Amino acid sequence: MEAIDKYIYAVTIRLPQKQREDIRKELRGLIEDMLDERCGSEPPGPEDVDDVLLELGPPNEMADRYKGKKRYLISPLMFDSYWSTAKVVLASVSIGLSVIFAVETIVEPFSILDHFVKWIVSLITVNVQALGWVTLVFALIDYYRPADDEIEDKSQEWHPRDLPDIPDATKHIKLSEPIAGMVFIALLLVVCFYSVELVGVYTFRDGVRNIIPFLDAGVFNRYLPLIALAAVFGLLNEGLKLFARKRTGKLLIWNIILRSLSAGVLAIVFIDGSIWNPLFMEQLAASGLVAPGSGGFAAVEQLWNQWTRYFIIIIFIFLIIDIVTEAIRWYKAR
Amino acid sequence: MPDVNETILGLLSELRRGTIVISVLSQLGEPQYGYSLVAELEQKGILIEPGTLYPLLRRLEKQQLLESSWDTNDARPRKYYMLSPFGREVYSGLCAEWKKLVASMEHLLKDGGHKDGSD
Numbered sequence: 001m002e003a004i005d006k007y008i009y010a011v012t013i014r015l016p017q018k019q020r021e022d023i024r025k026e027l028r029g030l031i032e033d034m035l036d037e038r039c040g041s042e043p044p045g046p047e048d049v050d051d052v053l054l055e056l057g058p059p060n061e062m063a064d065r066y067k068g069k070k071r072y073l074i075s076p077l078m079f080d081s082y083w084s085t086a087k088v089v090l091a092s093v094s095i096g097l098s099v100i101f102a103v104e105t106i107v108e109p110f111s112i113l114d115h116f117v118k119w120i121v122s123l124i125t126v127n128v129q130a131l132g133w134v135t136l137v138f139a140l141i142d143y144y145r146p147a148d149d150e151i152e153d154k155s156q157e158w159h160p161r162d163l164p165d166i167p168d169a170t171k172h173i174k175l176s177e178p179i180a181g182m183v184f185i186a187l188l189l190v191v192c193f194y195s196v197e198l199v200g201v202y203t204f205r206d207g208v209r210n211i212i213p214f215l216d217a218g219v220f221n222r223y224l225p226l227i228a229l230a231a232v233f234g235l236l237n238e239g240l241k242l243f244a245r246k247r248t249g250k251l252l253i254w255n256i257i258l259r260s261l262s263a264g265v266l267a268i269v270f271i272d273g274s275i276w277n278p279l280f281m282e283q284l285a286a287s288g289l290v291a292p293g294s295g296g297f298a299a300v301e302q303l304w305n306q307w308t309r310y311f312i313i314i315i316f317i318f319l320i321i322d323i324v325t326e327a328i329r330w331y332k333a334r
Numbered sequence: 335m336p337d338v339n340e341t342i343l344g345l346l347s348e349l350r351r352g353t354i355v356i357s358v359l360s361q362l363g364e365p366q367y368g369y370s371l372v373a374e375l376e377q378k379g380i381l382i383e384p385g386t387l388y389p390l391l392r393r394l395e396k397q398q399l400l401e402s403s404w405d406t407n408d409a410r411p412r413k414y415y416m417l418s419p420f421g422r423e424v425y426s427g428l429c430a431e432w433k434k435l436v437a438s439m440e441h442l443l444k445d446g447g448h449k450d451g452s453d
Contacts, residue, residue: 023392026368026388029412032410066389
C-alpha cells in the first residue's frame with residue numbers, strides 16, 4: 001500500500017505541523033473504509049487503491065480544502081501591487097546599470113567590449129536578484145495572510161463612509177513624482193555600491209581619459225551600511241507618497257521625519273573627513289588640469305577644502321529646501 | 335447554443351453546494367465518523383465527496399459547531415463528530431430559516447413558474 005502512504009504524505013506535508021498527525025490518521029481511516037466498500041472482504045489490489053485515490057483527487061487540492069485557502073506564491077489579492085513594485089525595481093536597476101555602462105564607456109572607450117559584456121551579464125544577474133528579493137518579500141507577506149474566510153469576515157464591516165475621496169487635482173500626488181524619486185535613489189545606490197570611483201573630475205589628455213575621484217573608495221565602502229540605511233529612509237518616504245497619493249498634514253510630518261533621518265545618516269557619513277580623496281589636489285596637478293603654484297591651483301585648493309569641510313552644511317541646506325517645497329505644496333493643496 | 339442539460343447540472347451543483355453544511359449538521363445529532371456520514375447522506379439522496387466532507391468536518395469543528403473524539407478501541411481508529419451545544423442551537427436556527435426559504439421558493443415557483451409567454 002505504498003501509494004496510500006505517498007498520498008497521505010503528499011497531503012499532510014502541505015499542512016501545518018500541528019494538524020498533520022490528526023489528518024494523517026483520519027485520511028488513512030477514510031481510504032481504508034473506501035477500499036473496504038469497493039472490495040468487501042477481498043484484499044484490495046493496486047488498481048483499487050488507484051481508483052480510490054483518484055476519487056479523492058490531487059493531494060494539493062485536498063490540502064487546499066483542509067487549509068481553507070488556496071496556495072499561491074503571490075495570491076491574486078497581492079499580485080497587482082507585487083507586479084507594479086517589481087516593475088519599478090527592475091526599471092531602476094536596469095537604468096542604473098546602463099548609466100554605469102555609459103559612463104565607463106566614455107571613460108575607457110577602448111574597452112567597450114568588456115564593458116558591454118559586463119553590462120549584459122550584470123543586467124541579467126542583478127535583475128534576477130532584484131526580482132528574487134521582491135518576490136521573497138511578497139511571498140512572505142502572502143504566506144502570513146489569514147485564510148480567505150477570515151478575510152471575508154472583515155470585509156463585512158465595510159461602510160460607504162470608508163470610501164476614499166475622489167482625488168482633488170491639487171492635493172493629488174502625481175504617480176511620477178514618487179516613482180522618479182525611487183528611481184533616483186536606486187540610481188544613487190547602484191553608483192555608491194558599485195562605482196563610487198566614477199564620481200569625480202574627468203580629464204582627457206593625449207587620448208587617455210582619466211578620472212580623479214572625489215571620494216576615497218576604501219573609506220567610503222566602510223560606510224555603505226549607513227548609505228543603505230539613508231536610502232531605506234528615502235525609499236520609505238517615497239513609498240508613503242506612493243501609498244497615500246494625497247497631500248495631508250500627516251504625510252507632510254512623516255516626510256519631514258524621514259527626510260531628516262535620511263539627511264542625518266548621510267551627515268554621519270560625511271562628517272568623517274577621511275572619506276574624501278586625500279590625493280585629490282595631487283592627482284589634479286598630475287593631470288595637468290591646473291599647474292601647481294598658479295593662482296588657479298590655489299583657488300581650486302581653497303574651493304576643495306571648503307567643499308569637503310562644508311559638505312554637511314550643503315546636505316542640510318538641501319534638506320531645508322526640500323522640506324520648505326513640500327510644505328508649500330501641502331499649504332497650497334489645503 | 336450551450337447545452338441545456340450541462341447548464342442545469344452546473345447550476346444544480348451550485349445549489350447543492352449551498353445545502354452541504356445544513357445536510358451535514360442534520361445528521362450529527364448522534365456521533366458519526368466521516369465515512370459513515372457519507373454513506374448515510376448518500377442513502378438519503380445527498381451526494382457528497384469524502385474529499386469535500388472530511389475537510390468540511392474539521393472546519394465546522396474549528397467554528398465550534400461540532401465536537402470530536404477519537405475512538406481507538408476499534409482496529410481502525412476513527413474520529414467521531416457530533417453537534418456541540420452551540421452547533422445544536424445554530425442548526426435549529428438554520429432549520430427555521432431553511433423552512434422559510436423553501437416556503438418562499440414554493441411560492442415563487444408556483445406563481446411565476448408558468449409565465450413562459452405561451453399564453
